[in-house]
Amino acid sequence: xxxxxxxxxxxxxxxxxxxxxxxRYSDRLFRLGYRYTKSHSDTEDILMMAFVKILxxxxxxxxxxxxxxxGWLRKIVVNEALMWLRKRHNFNLTESIxxxxxxxxxxxxxxxxxxxxxxxxxxxxxxYRTVFNLSVIEGYxxxxxxxxxxxxxxxxxxxxxxxxxxxxxxxxxxxxxxxT
Amino acid sequence: MEHNEHDQLRRKVRxxxxxNVAWNREDVWSRINGTAPSKKSSWPYAAAASFALLATVGxxxxxxxxxxxxxxxxxSLELEIEKARTSSSVALSEKTPAEDCETTVAFAETxxxxxxxxxxxxxxxxxxxxxxxxxxxxxxxxxxxxxxxxVLPLETPNQTVATSTESQQEFTPTVITILPPDPAPKxxxxxxxxxxxxxxxxxxxxxxxxxxxxxxxxAIIH
Numbered sequence: 001x002x003x004x005x006x007x008x009x010x011x012x013x014x015x016x017x018x019x020x021x022x023x024r025y026s027d028r029l030f031r032l033g034y035r036y037t038k039s040h041s042d043t044e045d046i047l048m049m050a051f052v053k054i055l056x057x058x059x060x061x062x063x064x065x066x067x068x069x070x071g072w073l074r075k076i077v078v079n080e081a082l083m084w085l086r087k088r089h090n091f092n093l094t095e096s097i098x099x100x101x102x103x104x105x106x107x108x109x110x111x112x113x114x115x116x117x118x119x120x121x122x123x124x125x126x127x128y129r130t131v132f133n134l135s136v137i138e139g140y141x142x143x144x145x146x147x148x149x150x151x152x153x154x155x156x157x158x159x160x161x162x163x164x165x166x167x168x169x170x171x172x173x174x175x176x177x178x179x180t
Numbered sequence: 181m182e183h184n185e186h187d188q189l190r191r192k193v194r195x196x197x198x199x200n201v202a203w204n205r206e207d208v209w210s211r212i213n214g215t216a217p218s219k220k221s222s223w224p225y226a227a228a229a230s231f232a233l234l235a236t237v238g239x240x241x242x243x244x245x246x247x248x249x250x251x252x253x254x255x256s257l258e259l260e261i262e263k264a265r266t267s268s269s270v271a272l273s274e275k276t277p278a279e280d281c282e283t284t285v286a287f288a289e290t291x292x293x294x295x296x297x298x299x300x301x302x303x304x305x306x307x308x309x310x311x312x313x314x315x316x317x318x319x320x321x322x323x324x325x326x327x328x329x330x331v332l333p334l335e336t337p338n339q340t341v342a343t344s345t346e347s348q349q350e351f352t353p354t355v356i357t358i359l360p361p362d363p364a365p366k367x368x369x370x371x372x373x374x375x376x377x378x379x380x381x382x383x384x385x386x387x388x389x390x391x392x393x394x395x396x397x398x399a400i401i402h
Contacts, residue, residue, distance in 0.1 A: 022209055030205075031197040044208050051212045106185045109192075117189060118196035136186045137193050 003069045011059045018055055025070065026051075029077045031118070035133055036081035038122050050080040078138060082130070082148055089126045091149040104164040108171055120170055128163035135160050 001009070001020060009017030026047065033043040033050075054076055061072055085091075109117055124132060134140045134148065135156070145156040 019209065022212065023205075026205055026208070027200055028197045030203050031199075031201055034201075035193070035197075040203060044204055048208050048211050048215075051208075052215050055212070106189065109185070110188055112192070114192035114196040115199070117192050121193065137190050139186075139190070 003066065004063050007058065007061065007063045007069060010055065011061075021054075022051060025073050028070075029073060032074060032077050033081050035118065035122060035137070036078070036085060036130060038126075038129075042084060046077065046080045046084050050077045053080070074138075078134075085126065085130055086149070089130075091127060091130070091151050103161055104168050106164055106167065109167070112171075120167055123170065124163055124166060127159050128166060131156055131159035132163040132167075 001017070006017055006021055006024075010021055029050070030043055030047055033046045034040070037043050037046065050073075054073060061069070063069065112120070121129060121132065121137075130149065131145060134145045135142070140148070142153040142156040142160075145151075146153045149156070
């Protein structure tokens with residue numbers, strides 16, 4: 001089944017198509033959720049709630065080509081993960097950073113394997129990790145992150161700065177030479 | 181520069197997420213199956229709801245009709261009872277003392293409109309011609325009209341008139357008097373007239389009779 005046909009059959013309420021959708025995307029969506037929660041059981045709960053929403057609202061989804069379905073699924077899982085985080089973590093931080101300070105360079109991460117990068121990210125503290133995920137991996141800007149986490153843009157920028165600094169320290173601790 | 185770093189990181193993280201991972205996939209899917217709505221055709225539910233609605237309306241209408249018919253029947257029975265009570269009390273108070281009679285009103289359960297009023301005389305002294313109706317049977321059937329025929333003997337035409345009492349104020353009895361037969365019936369008058377005509381014709385024998393002579397003679401007689 002290609003994506004378009006899968007979406008159509010899911011919109012028709014076919015249980016086999018829904019199961020195919022789950023089996024095809026659940027692993028990558030599980031790892032997406034785990035990157036935010038760092039907990040298997042919590043990620044499973046998030047994934048369950050996310051798929052209930054996906055299957056309930058898939059008739060509102062309009063297929064717009066290859067990749068649009070996965071993008072829509074990822075957005076729903078990220079929103080569920082943020083809802084879970086807002087209940088357990090206080091993002092109401094008032095940290096700020098001078099915007100003139102340049103952000104740390106992460107070019108050394110290109111030398112790392114994808115799985116190592118994933119593991120480094122999951123070792124960040126929740127606040128840093130969430131802003132780093134939203135900004136670097138998901139591609140949101142600071143204004144959008146501020147809206148999602150109900151924090152100021154400066155706080156978002158500060159959290160990202162600190163997350164990158166911490167990742168660089170981790171790389172150094174792991175024996176990677178950072179910078180020249 | 182920064183965007184390139186982010187793109188590379190994003191690509192590598194996405195690659196890492198493509199790898200399989202051990203987690204309770206079946207358990208999560210069974211939980212999703214228990215809560216996720218599966219789209220089913222809604223017309224059976226709509227048909228069932230429509231049928232239930234129609235059945236409810238039908239039963240309600242039938243019950244209302246039954247209740248209305250019952251109320252009408254009860255109302256008509258009450259009216260009949262009231263009329264029977266009134267008529268029986270009036271008739272009994274006219275001629276027969278109330279303590280001497282037993283009046284029972286029987287109503288059939290069918291649609292018979294006229295109540296059957298049965299009057300039983302306690303003693304034979306009241307079964308005289310001067311009582312209300314001289315009937316062989318002690319049973320009378322009163323019609324629905326509120327009139328009672330009182331038959332009086334010819335010797336005493338002015339003897340009995342319905343006397344109004346407090347219980348009879350709403351009742352107007354109709355007194356019917358049977359007159360004695362006419363002493364001079366029309367047949368006898370015609371015979372006398374014919375006899376006189378014959379005498380007259382014998383006395384005027386020479387007269388010529390034409391077709392309308394009878395009419396002329398009849399006119400002369402009168």
